[in-house]
Amino acid sequence: MKKDRHIQKLIDCLIIVSFKNGNLVPAVVKKNTVALRQLSSRKAIYALNLYLKGLKRELKKTTMEISSASPLSLTQKAKVQNRFKKEFQIKSIKEINTPSLIGGLQVKIGDWMFDASVMNKISQVKEAING
Amino acid sequence: MADPIAEVEKQLDSLKTKATKSNVGTVVEVGDGIARIEGLSDVKSLEMVSFEGGLFGLALNLEQYSVGAVILGDFTKIKEGSKVTTTGEILQVPVGEELVGRVVDALGSPIDGKGKINLKKKYPVEKVAPGVITRKGVSVPLQTGIKAIDAMIPIGRGQRELIIGDRNTGKTTIAVDTIINQKDVICIYVAIGQKSSKIAQIVARLEDLGAMDHTIVVSASASDAAAMQYLAPYSGTAMGEYFMDQGKDALVIYDDLSKHATAYRQMSLLLRRPSGREAYPGDVFYLHSRLLERSARLNEDYGGGSLTSLPIIETQAGDVSAYIPTNVISITDGQIYLESDLFFSGIRPALNVGLSVSRVGGSAQTKAMKGVAGKLRLDLAQFRELAAFAQFSSDLDAETRAQIERGRRVTEILKQPPFSPAPMEEQVLIIWAAIQGFLDGVPTEKVREYEQKLITQFKAREKDILKEISTKKEIDEKLTAKLEKTVKSFTDSFLKTNKRVKNAE
Numbered sequence: 156m157k158k159d160r161h162i163q164k165l166i167d168c169l170i171i172v173s174f175k176n177g178n179l180v181p182a183v184v185k186k187n188t189v190a191l192r193q194l195s196s197r198k199a200i201y202a203l204n205l206y207l208k209g210l211k212r213e214l215k216k217t218t219m220e221i222s223s224a225s226p227l228s229l230t231q232k233a234k235v236q237n238r239f240k241k242e243f244q245i246k247s248i249k250e251i252n253t254p255s256l257i258g259g260l261q262v263k264i265g266d267w268m269f270d271a272s273v274m275n276k277i278s279q280v281k282e283a284i285n286g
Numbered sequence: 287m288a289d290p291i292a293e294v295e296k297q298l299d300s301l302k303t304k305a306t307k308s309n310v311g312t313v314v315e316v317g318d319g320i321a322r323i324e325g326l327s328d329v330k331s332l333e334m335v336s337f338e339g340g341l342f343g344l345a346l347n348l349e350q351y352s353v354g355a356v357i358l359g360d361f362t363k364i365k366e367g368s369k370v371t372t373t374g375e376i377l378q379v380p381v382g383e384e385l386v387g388r389v390v391d392a393l394g395s396p397i398d399g400k401g402k403i404n405l406k407k408k409y410p411v412e413k414v415a416p417g418v419i420t421r422k423g424v425s426v427p428l429q430t431g432i433k434a435i436d437a438m439i440p441i442g443r444g445q446r447e448l449i450i451g452d453r454n455t456g457k458t459t460i461a462v463d464t465i466i467n468q469k470d471v472i473c474i475y476v477a478i479g480q481k482s483s484k485i486a487q488i489v490a491r492l493e494d495l496g497a498m499d500h501t502i503v504v505s506a507s508a509s510d511a512a513a514m515q516y517l518a519p520y521s522g523t524a525m526g527e528y529f530m531d532q533g534k535d536a537l538v539i540y541d542d543l544s545k546h547a548t549a550y551r552q553m554s555l556l557l558r559r560p561s562g563r564e565a566y567p568g569d570v571f572y573l574h575s576r577l578l579e580r581s582a583r584l585n586e587d588y589g590g591g592s593l594t595s596l597p598i599i600e601t602q603a604g605d606v607s608a609y610i611p612t613n614v615i616s617i618t619d620g621q622i623y624l625e626s627d628l629f630f631s632g633i634r635p636a637l638n639v640g641l642s643v644s645r646v647g648g649s650a651q652t653k654a655m656k657g658v659a660g661k662l663r664l665d666l667a668q669f670r671e672l673a674a675f676a677q678f679s680s681d682l683d684a685e686t687r688a689q690i691e692r693g694r695r696v697t698e699i700l701k702q703p704p705f706s707p708a709p710m711e712e713q714v715l716i717i718w719a720a721i722q723g724f725l726d727g728v729p730t731e732k733v734r735e736y737e738q739k740l741i742t743q744f745k746a747r748e749k750d751i752l753k754e755i756s757t758k759k760e761i762d763e764k765l766t767a768k769l770e771k772t773v774k775s776f777t778d779s780f781l782k783t784n785k786r787v788k789n790a791e
Contacts, residue, residue, distance in 0.1 A: 212324075212351065263310070266327040268371070271305035279303045284294060 162202050170209040177217050177244045179210070216265040217246040222253040223260040224272075235262060243267075309372040311353065313337075316364050319511045320556045323353045329372050332412060338368045344377055344513065347557045354557040356513035358393060376412065379521045380405035381528035386472060389489055389503040392518040394525075397505060398489075409524040411517060415579035422585040424619075427650045428537065428594050431467030431707020432460060434637045434700040437659045437717055438666075439622055442650025443471075443535050444583025444592040448614055450599045450606060451624030455636050457598045459704045460622065461539045462488060464596065466497045467707035471594075472529045473501045474538040476522035479515050479545030482507045491705065508545075512556075515549035523580050526593045530582075533589035538581070542598035543574060547610045564609050571613050578617050606641075620644040634701060639666055653760035654714045661721040662696060669693020688726070695725040698733035711755040712741050718761065718769060724777045729784070736780055740773070748772055 169187045173180060191202045221227065221235060227250065236245055243264045253261070258273035311325030321343060329335065335343045335355055341363060347354030357364060358377075379394040382405045389398035396403050424442035441447045449457045465473040475492075477485045485505050492498045502525055506518035519540045526536040540546065547570055554567035562568045574597075583592040597618065599611050604625065606615065615621055620643045629636035648656050668689050682690070699720050702708065716737050719725060728736050744752055751768055755761065761769070 208351075259305075266309050266311060266325040268308050268310045269305060270308070275306060276303040279306075280298065280301060283297055283301045 159198070159201070162198065163205065166202060166205045166209055169206060170213055173210060174213060177246050179214065184210070214247075217244050218249055218264070219243070219245045219247070220249045220251055220263040221260055222251040222256060222263070222272075224252075224254050224256045224258055226250070226252065227260070235260070239264060239269075311335075311370045313364060313366055313368045313370060314352065316357075316361060316366060316368075318556050319357050319361050319513055320553070321355050321357055321361070321364060321370075323355060323370050324351065326353045326370060326372060329353055332376055334373045334375050334377050336371045336373050337364055338370075339363050342373075343370070344517075345372075346553075347559070356516075356553055356557075357511070358513055358517070359511075361511070376410050377517070378408035378410050379524050380407070381409045381525050382407050385502045385525060386500060387498050387502075389485075389505055391510070392504060392506045392514040392521050394521060407528070409528055411520040411524055412576075413524065413527065413580065415576065416582045416584060416588075420582075420584055420588045422583050422590075423649065424583050424592075424646045425649050426535075426583075426592070427652060427655075428464075428471065428535075429467055429707075429710055430460070430464040431709070432463055432635055433702055433708060433713045433717065434635055434639070435460070435622060436651075436710065436713055437655060437700075438639055438663055439620065439637070439642045439644045440647065440651040440655070440659075441594065441596075441620075441644060442583075442646045443594050444581065445620070445644070445646050445650065446578050446581050446595045446597065446618040447644060448597050448599060448618040448621040449624070450601060450611060450615070450621050451636070452601055452604055452626045455624035455626055455629050456634060456704070457600070457624060458484075458488070458541055460624075460635060461541060461596055461598060462491065463705060463707045464537065465492065465501055465539070466495050466705060467709075468497075468500060468537065470535065471500070472526070472534060472536045473497075474504060474522045474526050474536065475501060476504045476506075476519050476538065476540050478506050478518050478540065478542060479508050479549060480541065482509065495705065512549040512552045515546060516553055519543070519546055519577055523577060523593070523595075527580060530584060530591035530593040531589060533591045535592045535594070537594045537596065540577075540595065540597045542600050543614060544600045544610055547573065566609065570610070571617075574614055575617050578614075619646055632701070633697065634704075637700075639663070640670060652710060652714075654755055654758075655710065655717075657761055658714055658717045658721055662717055665689075665692050665696050665721060669696065691730075692720075692723070692726060694730050695728065695733050696720050698730060699725070699737055701734065709756070710759075711752045712744075714755050714761070715744060715752070715769075716740065719773050719777075722770070722773075724773050727777070727781055732784060736777075739780060740776055743776055744772075 173183050173187060191206060192199050194202055219236065219239065232248060236248060239245060256272035256274045259271045261272050262269040309326055309328040311323040313321050314324050315322040329345045331345065331348055333345050335345055337343060341357060341359045343355040343357045345353050345355045384403050384405055388396055388400065388403060391397050424444045426443045428441045428443045430436055430441060449460055451457050465475060485507055489503055492501055504518050504522040506515040522538050526538040529536040547566060550570065550573050551566050555561060559567050578595060578597060581593045581595040584590060597614060599614050601608065601611055623638045623641040624636045625638045628638065651659065672686060672690050699716050719740065725733060725736065754765055
C-alpha cells in the first residue's frame with residue numbers, strides 16, 4: 156500500500172503510548188491493536204504492520220545483545236550491563252554465541268555496536284599492514 | 287632494500303588496537319544500485335557507509351526510520367540482512383601528480399591496467415567553492431588552438447564555457463583539440479555515460495598525439511552504475527582542485543552533463559525523491575551549479591592557480607530552451623553553440639557565431655588576437671546579414687558583392703580539420719591576412735590551400751615574424767609593415783602559380 160502520512164503519524168503516537176519507562180505495556184498494545192483492526196482491511200493490515208515494526212524498533216533500543224565466543228557467566232553479564240547502563244536504558248539482555256569472534260565480546264544496543272572482540276583487533280592489524 | 291618483515295614488525299610494534307564504537311544498520315532492501323538500510327541513527331548526509339564484504343556506499347536519503355544509500359560498486363554482492371557501518375568520513379578521492387597520464391574510475395582507482403597508483407593525499411569529492419575574496423578576474427587566455435574559438439569566443443583560465451549542440455556536431459572534438467593544444471595546463475577529461483569504445487578511442491588519440499602526458503581521464507561509462515556516473519564529475523573536479531591549490535592551471539572537461547543529469551535522475555527516482563519537471567529531481571540545478579562554481583582563478587595570496595571548465599551538453603533537435611541546457615547556460619560564463627546544419631554543410635567546427643558568446647571576452651585574449659578579432663567578427667556579421675542575397679550575387683552592387691566574397695573567404699579560413707590545433711601566432715597570421723583583404727583575389731576553393739602554404743612558408747622562411755607575434759603577443763606598426771610585405775609577395779606568387787596551373791589545365 157502507498158505510504159499514508161496520517162496513518163504513519165497515528166502509529167508514531169501509538170508507539171509512544173505503548174511504552175512506560177522504557178517497558179512495553181501489553182494492555183495498551185492489545186487496546187491499540189483492537190483499535191487499528193477497526194480500519195478498513197487494507198489500511199488495517201498496513202497500520203498493524205507499521206505498528207509491529209515500530210514496537211520492534213523501540214524494543215531494540217532497550218535490548219542489549221552480547222555476542223561472545225564462549226558463554227558468559229552471570230557476573231560477567233552484570234558487569235557488562237553496569238558498564239553501559241549510564242549511557243543507555245537497558246531493559247533486556249540477549250546472549251548470542253558467535254565462535255567466529257575468537258575471543259572478547261561484541262555488545263549491540265539499538266544502532267550502536269561496541270566491538271572488543273579478538274576478530275576486530277585482527278582486522279585492525281590487517282588494515283594497518285595493508286595501509 | 288629495507289627488510290619487509292622488519293618493517294611490518296616495526297609497524298605492528300607501534301600499533302595499538304582498541305575496542306571500537308560504531309553505528310550500525312541492516313539492509314532491508316537492495317536493488318538497482320540503491321540500498322535501503324534500517325538503523326544507522328547517527329549517519330550524516332553524504333557520509334560514506336561500509337557494507338559487509340568491503341563495498342562502500344553514500345548515504346543520500348535520511349528518512350525517519352531508514353536510510354537510502356547508493357552503492358559504489360557491484361550491488362549484487364549485497365544481500366538483505368547485510369550489516370552496514372558508518373565510517374565517519376565523507377567520500378574522498380586520491381589526488382596527485384601520479385594520476386597524470388592515467389585512466390581512472392570515479393573513485394580514483396586505475397582502470398588502464400598500468401598498475402596501482404600510490405597516492406597519500408585525498409581530496410573530498412564534495413567541497414565548497416572558493417569564496418569571492420580568494421578569487422581573481424579571468425585575464426589569462428586558455429588557447430584552444432581552434433581559430434574560430436580563440437578569435438571570436440575566447441576562453442580564459444578560470445572561466446566556465448559551455449559547449450552545446452546536437453549529437454555528432456563536434457563537441458568532443460573541440461574538447462580534445464583543446465587538450466592537445468595545452469602545454470602547461472593539466473587536463474582532466476571526465477567521460478560520463480559514454481560508450482567504452484568511444485572513451486578508448488579518445489584515450490588512444492591522446493596517447494598518439496602525446497597529450498596523455500598532461501591529461502587524466504576519469505571514466506564512468508554507460509555500463510557503470512548511475513552512482514559512479516553521478517560522482518565522476520565531482521571526482522574530476524577534486525583532482526583539478528589539487529593542481530589549482532598548487533598554483534598551477536588545470537582544465538576539466540565534463541563530457542557530458544546531460545548524461546550526468548540523467549544518471550542523477552535515475553538515482554533520485556530510485557531513492558523515491560519527489561520528481562519535478564521532466565522527472566528530474568528538484569535540485570538538478572544545484573547538481574550542476576555547485577560543480578561548476580568550483581572552477582575559479584585564485585588570487586596570488588592563494589597560489590594564483592586556476593581551474594577552467596568546459597562542460598558539454600547535448601541538445602535534442604537543436605532545442606537550447608530545454609530544461610537542462612537552459613540551467614547550464616545560466617550557470618556558465620558563455621557558450622559555444624554547434625549546429626548540425628553548419629556541420630553537414632561542411633563548416634567544421636560547426637560554430638554558430640551569432641548564438642555563441644564568451645562573457646569574459648577580450649580580457650582573455652592577447653593584444654595580437656584582439657587586434658584582428660574585431661574586424662573578423664564584423665566581416666562575418668556583415669556576411670551573415672547578406673547571406674540570403676548570396677545566391678543573387680551577380681545582380682548586386684560591387685560593394686555588397688565584395689562583402690559576400692570576403693565573408694566566404696573568412697568562413698573558409700575558420701574551417702579546421704579535427705585534432706589539428708593551431709598555435710596563436712599562426713591563427714593571428716591567417717586571420718590578419720584575411721581581414722586585410724589578401725585573400726580577396728584567391729578563389730574560395732583555394733583558400734585552404736593558400737592558408738597551408740602561407741603557414742609553411744612562414745615556418746620555413748619567416749620564423750622570426752612568427753616568434754615575434756608569439757613572444758610580444760601584439761602586432762605593432764613595424765611588424766605590420768613586415769607582414770604586409772611578406773604576405774603580399776606570397777599572395778602574388780600564389781596567384782601567379784594558380785593561374786599558370788589553371789591555364790595548363
